[in-house]
Amino acid sequence: MKHELPKLPYSYDSLEPFIDAKTMEIHHDKHHQAYVNKLNEALADYPALQENTLEELLQSLDKVPAEIRTAVRNNGGGHFSHSLFWNVMAPKAGGESVQQAQDEPKGKLATDIINTFGSFQNFKDEFSKQANGLFGSGWVWLYVDKNDGKLKIGQTPGHDNPVMIGNKPLMVLDVWEHAYYLKYQNRRPEYTEAWWNVVNWDYVESIYNQN
Numbered sequence: 001m002k003h004e005l006p007k008l009p010y011s012y013d014s015l016e017p018f019i020d021a022k023t024m025e026i027h028h029d030k031h032h033q034a035y036v037n038k039l040n041e042a043l044a045d046y047p048a049l050q051e052n053t054l055e056e057l058l059q060s061l062d063k064v065p066a067e068i069r070t071a072v073r074n075n076g077g078g079h080f081s082h083s084l085f086w087n088v089m090a091p092k093a094g095g096e097s098v099q100q101a102q103d104e105p106k107g108k109l110a111t112d113i114i115n116t117f118g119s120f121q122n123f124k125d126e127f128s129k130q131a132n133g134l135f136g137s138g139w140v141w142l143y144v145d146k147n148d149g150k151l152k153i154g155q156t157p158g159h160d161n162p163v164m165i166g167n168k169p170l171m172v173l174d175v176w177e178h179a180y181y182l183k184y185q186n187r188r189p190e191y192t193e194a195w196w197n198v199v200n201w202d203y204v205e206s207i208y209n210q211n
């Protein structure tokens, strides 16, 4: 079983003006594709590992042979995180068949965010602070902690992710420079602020509601 690049659930220009079409095209077709290719290359001589899902690989990296462990961690992690990232975004406005971004979550997720962080604004502020404060390349997550079942915000460096330690990711923001440099150059806080306009809260909530 080869790992495959998922199709973007919208066109490259759907997230304009917040995320530009050129960035989306390069980010998905070049960067994400490269992670998928390198993951498949790493697994080429290990047919048993090819039977594992991506999540299974990431959850048991200690069982991956040492000579390909770093490649699987980095490229498998990159594949996983980008696949989620595309889905937690949606156009602010668009055709009827396309899911739309919403300003805020609804339902149980909204209630639990408010109960956990005090208010939706507090949650956004803390998430943005961690995104803007992350040193170098990495990701910022909203996830469910396996130990207490609570919502948490956290950073991971490189392409590490909450799945690796058994936590359940709900939402993620890519703060690698390749995610924003063409449009925002060094102004990561502007990118973070713009990104809130294209969050697909319906999708985030659907993951949260899955057991």
Ligand SMILES: [Fe+2]
Pocket (backbone or CB within 6 Å): 027, 031, 082, 174, 176, 178, 179
């Ligand atoms: Fe990326």
